[in-house]
Amino acid sequence: MRLIKLVPDNTNIHFLRWRVPFYVISCLLIAASWGLVLTKGLNYGIDFAGGQEIQATFTKHGEAPVAELRDLVEGLGYGEPVIQRFGAANEVSIRSKLPAEAEGNPGAAEKISKQVTSAITKAYPDVRIEGVSTVSGKVSGEFREMAIYALGAAMLAISIYIWIRFEWQFGVGGLFALFHDVSLTLGMFALFQMEFSLQIIAAILAIIGYSLNDTIVVYDRIREDLKKYRKMPLPELLDMSVNETLARTVMTSATLLVALIPLLFFGPESLFGLVAAITLGIFVGTYSSIYMAAPILIWLGVSGESFIPTESEIDRQERLARERAAKP
Amino acid sequence: MLDFPIWKKVWFWGIALVCAALALPSLFSVAGLPWPSALPHPQVNLGLDLAGGSHILLEADDGQVAQQRIENMEESVRGRFKAADPAIAIGDISRTNGRLSFMLKDKTQVDAARDELVNLTNGAGLTGQRDWDIRVEDGNRFILTPTQEGLDQAVSDAMDSAVEVVRKRIDALGTREPTIIRQGANRIVVQVPGLDNPDSLKKLIGQTAKLEFKLVDDNAAPNDVAQGIAPPGDEIVPYAEGSEVGGVKALAVKRLGGIKGDQLTNAKQGFEQQTNRPVVTITFNQQGGAKFAELTQQNVNKRFAIILDGKVLSAPAINEPILGGSAQISGSFTVESATQLAIALRSGALPVDLTVVEERTVGPDLGADSIRKGLIAMGIGSLLVVLLMIGSYGRFGIYATLALVINVLMILGIMAQIGTTLTLPGIAGFVLTIGAAVDANVLIYERIREERKRGRRVITAVENGYKEASRAIYDANITNFIAGVLLFAFGSGPVRGFAVVLIIGLFTSVFTGVAMTRMWVAGWLRRKRPADLNI
Numbered sequence: 001m002r003l004i005k006l007v008p009d010n011t012n013i014h015f016l017r018w019r020v021p022f023y024v025i026s027c028l029l030i031a032a033s034w035g036l037v038l039t040k041g042l043n044y045g046i047d048f049a050g051g052q053e054i055q056a057t058f059t060k061h062g063e064a065p066v067a068e069l070r071d072l073v074e075g076l077g078y079g080e081p082v083i084q085r086f087g088a089a090n091e092v093s094i095r096s097k098l099p100a101e102a103e104g105n106p107g108a109a110e111k112i113s114k115q116v117t118s119a120i121t122k123a124y125p126d127v128r129i130e131g132v133s134t135v136s137g138k139v140s141g142e143f144r145e146m147a148i149y150a151l152g153a154a155m156l157a158i159s160i161y162i163w164i165r166f167e168w169q170f171g172v173g174g175l176f177a178l179f180h181d182v183s184l185t186l187g188m189f190a191l192f193q194m195e196f197s198l199q200i201i202a203a204i205l206a207i208i209g210y211s212l213n214d215t216i217v218v219y220d221r222i223r224e225d226l227k228k229y230r231k232m233p234l235p236e237l238l239d240m241s242v243n244e245t246l247a248r249t250v251m252t253s254a255t256l257l258v259a260l261i262p263l264l265f266f267g268p269e270s271l272f273g274l275v276a277a278i279t280l281g282i283f284v285g286t287y288s289s290i291y292m293a294a295p296i297l298i299w300l301g302v303s304g305e306s307f308i309p310t311e312s313e314i315d316r317q318e319r320l321a322r323e324r325a326a327k328p
Numbered sequence: 329m330l331d332f333p334i335w336k337k338v339w340f341w342g343i344a345l346v347c348a349a350l351a352l353p354s355l356f357s358v359a360g361l362p363w364p365s366a367l368p369h370p371q372v373n374l375g376l377d378l379a380g381g382s383h384i385l386l387e388a389d390d391g392q393v394a395q396q397r398i399e400n401m402e403e404s405v406r407g408r409f410k411a412a413d414p415a416i417a418i419g420d421i422s423r424t425n426g427r428l429s430f431m432l433k434d435k436t437q438v439d440a441a442r443d444e445l446v447n448l449t450n451g452a453g454l455t456g457q458r459d460w461d462i463r464v465e466d467g468n469r470f471i472l473t474p475t476q477e478g479l480d481q482a483v484s485d486a487m488d489s490a491v492e493v494v495r496k497r498i499d500a501l502g503t504r505e506p507t508i509i510r511q512g513a514n515r516i517v518v519q520v521p522g523l524d525n526p527d528s529l530k531k532l533i534g535q536t537a538k539l540e541f542k543l544v545d546d547n548a549a550p551n552d553v554a555q556g557i558a559p560p561g562d563e564i565v566p567y568a569e570g571s572e573v574g575g576v577k578a579l580a581v582k583r584l585g586g587i588k589g590d591q592l593t594n595a596k597q598g599f600e601q602q603t604n605r606p607v608v609t610i611t612f613n614q615q616g617g618a619k620f621a622e623l624t625q626q627n628v629n630k631r632f633a634i635i636l637d638g639k640v641l642s643a644p645a646i647n648e649p650i651l652g653g654s655a656q657i658s659g660s661f662t663v664e665s666a667t668q669l670a671i672a673l674r675s676g677a678l679p680v681d682l683t684v685v686e687e688r689t690v691g692p693d694l695g696a697d698s699i700r701k702g703l704i705a706m707g708i709g710s711l712l713v714v715l716l717m718i719g720s721y722g723r724f725g726i727y728a729t730l731a732l733v734i735n736v737l738m739i740l741g742i743m744a745q746i747g748t749t750l751t752l753p754g755i756a757g758f759v760l761t762i763g764a765a766v767d768a769n770v771l772i773y774e775r776i777r778e779e780r781k782r783g784r785r786v787i788t789a790v791e792n793g794y795k796e797a798s799r800a801i802y803d804a805n806i807t808n809f810i811a812g813v814l815l816f817a818f819g820s821g822p823v824r825g826f827a828v829v830l831i832i833g834l835f836t837s838v839f840t841g842v843a844m845t846r847m848w849v850a851g852w853l854r855r856k857r858p859a860d861l862n863i
Contacts, residue, residue, distance in 0.1 A: 003862065004719040009781065055694060087697070106387055106683040110530075113687070129525075130694040136685040139385065143820070150818035157814065158807045165803055199753055202815060202823045206760060206830070209811035213764075213804040217771065220800040248774040251720065252767045258712035259763030263756065267705040268698035270377075271756050278760065314792055 006254060007247040015242050016235045019295035026292060030180055033187020040190045045197035046133060048147070050098035050140035051078075052113035053133045057091045060126035064092040072123055076115050082195075087269050091130070094120070095195075103137035110134050147201045151182065154208055162212075166219055169300035174215050177285075177293040181211045184284045185277060195273055203277035210256070210278075211285025214249055215293040221245045222297065234302065238294045253286050330787065330854045332847055340847055344734050344840070350741030358703075370744035375751030377822050378699055380692030381521040386494070386533065386682040388514045393486050393680050394479055398423050401448070401460070401472060405430070408444050416441050427473040435468045445470070452477040483514055486679040491516055494682070496675035497532050516682065524691040528668070536637045536681050537672035539589030539610075539657075541623065544631040544643050548580035568639035570660040579640050581633050587623055591616025595673035597666040600658060606666040608657045610673060617653030625649040634659070636669070637681075688821070702755035709759050710736075717766055721773045722862050727848045728769040731840035735765050738836040739829065748832075751825030761833035767804070768841035771797040777863055786861055787853060794846055801842060805834050 046053050058064045066083050073081040073094060082095040096116060102108035113134040121127055135143075155178050163171030185204055189196050221241040229237055257279065264275045353369040356362070363369055376383050402423060409416040417433040432441055445462050452459035452475065459478025463471045474482075491510055498506045498518065507519040523529065548559045554577065558564045562580045567573075594611040612620055623632070624646050633643040634657050641659030661669070714732070718725035739761065743750060776793030784792065809831065816827035 003722050004716075006720070057693075106685050110684045110687065128691075130691040132687060132689040134684070134687045136387075136683075138387070139686045146818045146820075150814050153818075154811045154814045157810045161807055161810060162803075198820070198823050199826075202753055202819065202826045205811045205815045206826075209808040209830075210764065212807045212811075213767065216803045216807065217800045220803065224796070244778065245774075247777070248770050251716075251770045251774065252764075255713050255716055255766050255770065256760070256763035258716055259709035259759050262708035262712070263702075263705040263759045265705075266701060266708065267759075268701045268752060268755070270698065270752055271702075274753060274756050275759075278756075314788065314795075 005247070006250045011246060012239075012243050013246070014239055015290055016239045016295060016298075019235075019291065019298075022291045023295060026180060026288075029187070030183045033183045033190070036187050036190035040193070042186065042190055042196040043193040044097075045195040046095060046097070046109075046135045046140070047198040048140050048144050048196065050103065050109055050135050050137040051096050052109055052116060052135075053093055053095040053131075054113070054116060054120070054129060055086055055091070055093045055131040056120060057088075057128045057130055058124060058126055059090070059128055061090050061124075063089040065124075066092060069094065069120070072119060073116055076112075076119060078112055078116075081116075098135075098137055098140070103141075106136045106138060109136045143198060147198070150201060151204060151208075154205055155179070155182070158208065158212055162216070162219070166223060167302065169297055169302045170219050172300060173293045173296040174212060174219070176296055177215050177288040178208055178211060180288045180292045181207055181281060181284050185281055188280055189277070194276070197273060199271075199274040200277050203274045203281065206278050207281030207285055210282065211288060214252075214286055214289035217245050217248060218242060218289050218294055222294065222302075226302070234298050238297065242290055242294055249286055249289070253282055256282050330850050332850045337847060340844055344738065344844065347741040347745075347836070348734055348737035350745045351737045351739075352741075354740055354744050370741075370747075372740055372744045373747060373749040374695075374699075375749045375754070375822055375825055376519060376521060376688065376695075377690050377752040378695045378750065378755075379521055380524060380690050380695040381519065382523045382526040382529070382689040383687065383821065384518045384520075384526060384530065384533075384684055385511070385686035386516045386518065387685040388483070388487060388490060388516075388680040388682055390479075390483050390514050393483050394426060394474065396680070397474060397479070397482050398426070398428050401428050404448050405445070405472075408448060409441070412440065412444055416444070427471055429469060429471045432468040432470070438464060438468060441470065445472070450478075452481045480513070487514060487516070489676075489679050490682065493676050493678050494518065494533055497671055498529065500671045500675060501529060501532065503529070515685075522692065524689060526687070526689055528664075530684055530687075532668050532671060533682055534684070535668065535672045536678045537669070537675075538637055538677040539673060540586055540635040541589060541620070542581040542583075542586030542633050542635060543623075543627060544633050545580045545582055546631065550576070553578055553580045565633065565635055565638065565640050568636065568641055568659065571639075571641055573643075579633055579643060581635070585623075586632075587616070587619045589616075589673070590677055591619070592673060595670045597663065597670045598656075600656065605658065606661040606663045607659075608661070608666050608670050608673065609654060610657060611654045614653075620653070620655065621649060621651045625651075698752050698755070702752075702759075706755070706759055706762070710762050713762055713766060717769070721769075723852070724769070724773050724776075724845075724849070724863055727845045728766050728773075728841065730848070731769065731845050732762065732765055734844065735833070735836050735840040736762065738840065739832050742832050742836070743828070748828045749825055750829070751822040753822050754825035754829045757826040757829030757833070761829060761837065765833065765837035765841055768797070768801045768837060769845060771801055772842070772845075773863060776861065780861060780863070786858060789861070790849060790853060794842070798842065801838065805838055809834055 069092065070081060070083055073096060078096045078099060084093050085091065086093040094116065096112055098109055113132060117129060117132065155175060158178070159171045159175040162174040182204055185207060189200065218241060221244055222238060225237050225241045260275055260279050263271065264279060267275060350370050353363045354372040357371065402421065409418060416437050418430045419433060421430040432438060442462065449458045449460040457475055457477045459475060459481060461473045461475050465471060487510055491508055494516060495508050498508065503520050503523055505521060509517050511517050520526065520529065545559060545562050548562060552559065553564060556564050558580055561583055563583050564578050565581055566578045567576070589610065591613045592610050593613045596609055598607055598609045599605065600607045628646050628649060631643045631645045634641045641657060714729045717728045721728065739758070772793045775797045776789050779789035779792045812827050812831040812834065816824055816831065819827055
């Protein structure tokens with residue numbers, strides 16, 4: 001049986017030759033992402049903005065009357081609601097954010113939800129409420145705080161771990177790659193105004209984990225090659241390490257993607273945002289391990305001296321065997 | 329490499345099979361098959377977002393607890409000073425700025441007053457601090473300030489009894505298996521599986537049910553009352569919605585001298601005889617009944633207001649002393665609201681108002697739909713991963729597949745055994761784990777390919793593959809573990825379910841993907857001694 005090889009043998013792509021233009025592009029993308037986050041803002045779901053969300057099925061309608069619903073809910077005076085199809089054509093989710101002045105009032109979200117639910121069930125007797133979520137301003141504020149702490153702590157803890165396991169340059173490189181991934185994911189959410197909820201924080205943490213997975217595999221190989229080829233110029237060595245691990249990188253990204261993509265298309269609607277974020281993160285994370293994490297080592301001055309070379313047991317045995325064979 | 333002692337094999341298979349067997353009861357129940365009840369039957373708990381149900385987070389108002397404490401303190405001080413011998417007279421009482429202050433009429437009683445006050449305070453916390461701070465200004469002005477420790481203690485006590493009251497009320501509704509736990513300093517989480525319309529639950533919990541009987545001051549000028557100006561010694565209490573009589577929206581009642589309706593033995597919904605309107609009938613305990621009898625005896629032909637949670641329900645006239653120890657509360661009730669009030673009164677008043685600050689309710693259909701779609705997606709995803717692995721690594725891919733199957737069963741089994749909850753994001757965690765678990769195998773197999781390319785012998789190549797790849801595998805899993813633990817620590821509810829699956833998956837995938845495949849590969853190499861590897 002001939003086996004599939006996603007990356008042909010002896011692939012040798014000069015990734016690092018393009019490191020400067022790619023770095024410039026990546027830094028521009030990071031800047032653009034933050035620009036988008038700061039100007040356009042994230043479309044916070046009720047987890048972070050407070051408010052209410054109702055999922056409703058119109059049992060006797062072929063299609064949910066979205067436009068009418070919008071007018072009906074808007075008429076209640078809580079601004080324009082976000083109404084989205086949710087699964088079948090007669091299922092919608094209706095989201096209203098908490099008005100800014102109601103932030104301090106713990107019962108406000110609950111009250112809005114009650115009004116919206118009763119207005120809809122009165123206007124459409126065939127409606128079935130499938131799910132209700134309300135989050136008050138105080139709780140959503142805590143969620144925002146928690147999200148920032150979780151992301152910050154994860155990035156910091158992981159960088160420290162890499163620093164301990166490798167060298168400080170690798171820690172900085174890993175942190176920068178993570179910053180790149182998180183920034184681009186946030187930028188994408190700002191650009192497409194996808195709902196930013198607690199689940200997305202979970203997605204970003206998963207992205208951090210998996211992107212780092214890639215970075216570590218590449219770094220581990222760089223460390224190994226640095227010990228082996230102490231005289232090789234660094235850009236060449238990095239290219240070699242990246243190419244050596246390329247088959248694995250592509251294969252792992254492929255298995256992750258084939259597992260996730262069915263979930264994106266056939267999975268529960270409520271998971272769409274989370275899965276979309278992770279899918280995007282797999283691309284961004286793979287790219288960042290090659291183009292962000294590796295080249296930064298050149299600029300941070302990693303060299304063959306960074307690791308005291310040690311001969312592996314296998315290499316030693318083979319050398320001894322060669323020496324014995326060479327002896328007459 | 330080829331040597332795999334028998335005890336190690338038994339050990340590996342033992343762990344794998346035990347963990348996987350724990351998953352069987354859950355799988356049987358998903359497939360709708362009966363599981364023999366004689367066997368242990370750990371089940372994976374489904375989160376409310378999958379099973380359907382209601383999650384409600386309640387928050388208590390700490391400010392109210394503080395206010396209440398100051399009011400109670402004032403009452404205790406008055407009572408104690410009146411009973412002291414000789415009685416201590418005070419005036420100019422104020423309860424502003426979160427503290428209680430008053431002046432002694434007689435400066436020489438300062439020491440006696442201080443002794444009385446010290447007896448009213450208690451130790452709070454572990455630091456030896458008292459719950460009130462007593463200070464004397466200008467020789468005769470006492471200022472009592474609650475200490476932070478005392479306040480924390482009071483809030484904590486109030487929350488403990490609030491949890492009890494909430495539990496009693498929910499039990500009275502007959503809902504099955506509610507979970508009611510305190511969270512943080514001033515919150516309570518209520519989770520009720522299978523409840524898809526929590527309105528009556530929320531109404532019941534939202535009612536503090538503090539019942540008071542206070543005398544109506546009929547001498548107050550109606551204009552003043554309407555404007556909210558209370559005559560000295562009175563307070564203005566608004567009517568509850570729908571209970572107003574003849575356009576009067578509020579009543580002036582005497583601040584002191586009323587009684588509280590917390591000394592009850594029973595409360596039930598009934599009907600008023602003449603009008604057939606829903607009412608709540610309450611029965612006092614002996615002490616409460618005696619107080620109520622005294623109040624009605626002394627105030628025949630006057631009106632008293634029945635006040636629930638600061639709103640007047642009704643203000644009937646006392647035609648004759650009520651000595652039987654039971655009373656009827658009328659108001660603009662429906663049968664449902666009267667029943668709710670009866671339940672609330674039976675379970676006792678909440679020591680503090682509770683507000684719903686977060687609610688997540690999922691109907692059973694939506695949850696079942698999520699499970700179905702999640703399973704379908706998981707099936708397709710797993711199939712694709714398996715095809716890709718076998719297509720890429722042949723025999724080694726089959727080992728990876730076997731490892732993956734055991735891995736999924738082990739995760740389920742461990743989740744069932746330790747009683748964690750599978751949530752909707754947890755399903756995403758599962759799928760992600762399926763995609764990522766084979767990463768260890770990919771790393772190893774790619775390394776074996778490389779070693780073979782370099783011309784190493786089969787056994788050396790396999791050995792090197794496992795050895796050289798393991799560093800990266802462990803580093804990668806530890807960093808993922810850090811991310812997972814932080815997600816668990818900071819996350820809430822469903823998101824935690826995601827972290828749980830990821831964390832368990834890390835351990836099981838290293839065990840199955842590295843240790844078990846190594847055992848199989850070693851066994852095969854020893855049996856066949858292949859000269860070449862198709863990898």
